Amino acid sequence: MLGLGEAQLTQGYGAGEGPIILDNVTCLGTEDNLGECQHPGLFENNCSHAEDAGVKCSATTQAPPRTLQVRLVDGNTPNEATTQAPPRTLQVRLVNGNTSNEGRVEVLYNGTWSTICDDSWDLPDAHVTCRMLGYPGAQSALASGFFGPGEAGILLDDVECIGNETSLEDCQHPGFYEHDCSHSEDAAVVCRATTQAPPRTLQVRLVNGNTSNEGRVEVLYNGTWSTICDDSWDLPDAHVTCRMLGYPGAQSALASGFFGPGEAGILLDDVECIGNETSLEDCQHPGFYEHDCSHSEDAAVVCRAPADVDNLMTEWKFVIGNPQTSAGGIFTVL
Structure with missing residues (x-):
């Protein structure tokens, strides 16, 4: 997945700091992606960062990853360290518009701003995008790089929203970085401006x-x-x-x-x-x-x-009524 060769051995390289995305991963070894291995589900775990997994890979080059991405942190060389999971929540911005409520749609994922292809891009998709930005909805969904082509990766393609989703990641799509298009098809929106009070949710x-x-x-x-x-x-x-x-x-x-x-x-x-x-x-x-x-x-x-x-669990004693009776007890608070 990292474009390196076979793993030489597993080692510990310190504790990570974000969420834990995978636990009890069981791979045959022939899979192209950790998402294809058996596991209980993303973010389903019963462990702490004291159990973070690490690898040391043999140095070689192969094809880049397909859907899930991994990175190595705190190793002495670029091919060893602890894996960390990408963030779950997407952020969006509009680029190259003439006003703040229009532009090419760019999505922040794993620290990188990427674009969206216009295949299946329509008004429900634009509504979700605009509401993510605090607007009441969309005026139009634009295609064919209307506000110019982006320069980084293409994160999404064939996005199909019903229109009531809170985020583009809740809409149907083939998967992150799964696309068959170029930046000439970058999607864009014009969001509805309003003279009324802006939306309540921060x-x-x-x-x-x-x-x-x-x-x-x-x-x-x-x-x-x-x-x-x-x-x-x-x-x-x-x-x-x-x-x-x-x-x-x-x-x-x-x-x-x-x-x-x-x-x-x-x-x-x-x-x-x-x-x-x-x-x-x-x-x-x-x-x-x-x-x-x-x-x-x-x-x-x-x-x-x-x-x-788990480290914040504290025991407190309380007594109700006569401390000589059984009314007392112990409860645990966070």
């Missing part, structure tokens, strides 16, 4: 961190990524942010532009969450774009990786 991302679970907090609102000021920024706010990204919670809330200053607007300030909210917009704040700060105060977080949850 999206968040982490920027400039050393790992995928840390970074400056940026929030997507009405098609624009903005930052959050650190006034009143604390652990409950960070918990809500991390859960929005699919993590079990936060390890720390950071302030004073810890991961560097942002460049766009500042959407939120004086955010005060209880900690059980599902989105930052459900927390108390003065209002969008209401702030008295600069990017030197941009808020940041370090999220807990899923493997950290």
Whole structure:
């Protein structure tokens, strides 16, 4: 899968930091892709990063991977290390349009922006794309490289959405990087602009961190990524942010532009969450774009990786009524 020769032996090369995508993998050895081997399912596991698998490959070159991709990390040479899984959630952007609500569709996957081929590209696909960007829907779905050809890879082809999906990855398609087209067929959209209140749902991302679970907090609102000021920024706010990204919670809330200053607007300030909210917009704040700060105060977080949850189990004793009776007990909290 990595374009190298046979594996010489398995070794440990340290613990990874993101989610664990595979466990109990059983291959015959003739498969072209780990996805073709027997396994319980993606992200189905009962282990921690202490059990991360590693390989040392013999150096040679072969054809590049087809669907799943793997990379090697922390080895002494490029052909040995621990494998890590690519991220699950796609992000989209529009490129080369005359306005912010139109352009060539590009998709961020595994750290690389790629395009989408226009085979089967229609209005339901465009609706899903535009809603991912915070627009209410699409005005048109465009084909044949309408806004010019892209330059990187082609991630998707033959995308078929019903139109009510929340992400393009929920739509039918042959698989990532499975296509029979060129950039002359890059898909594009024109999203519906609105003079009404923008959509309510916020999206968040982490920027400039050393790992995928840390970074400056940026929030997507009405098609624009903005930052959050650190006034009143604390652990409950960070918990809500991390859960929005699919993590079990936060390890720390950071302030004073810890991961560097942002460049766009500042959407939120004086955010005060209880900690059980599902989105930052459900927390108390003065209002969008209401702030008295600069990017030197941009808020940041370090999220807990899923493997950290077991380490956070704590036993507490409680007593109800008379401590001499059996009303007491022990319960466990996260």
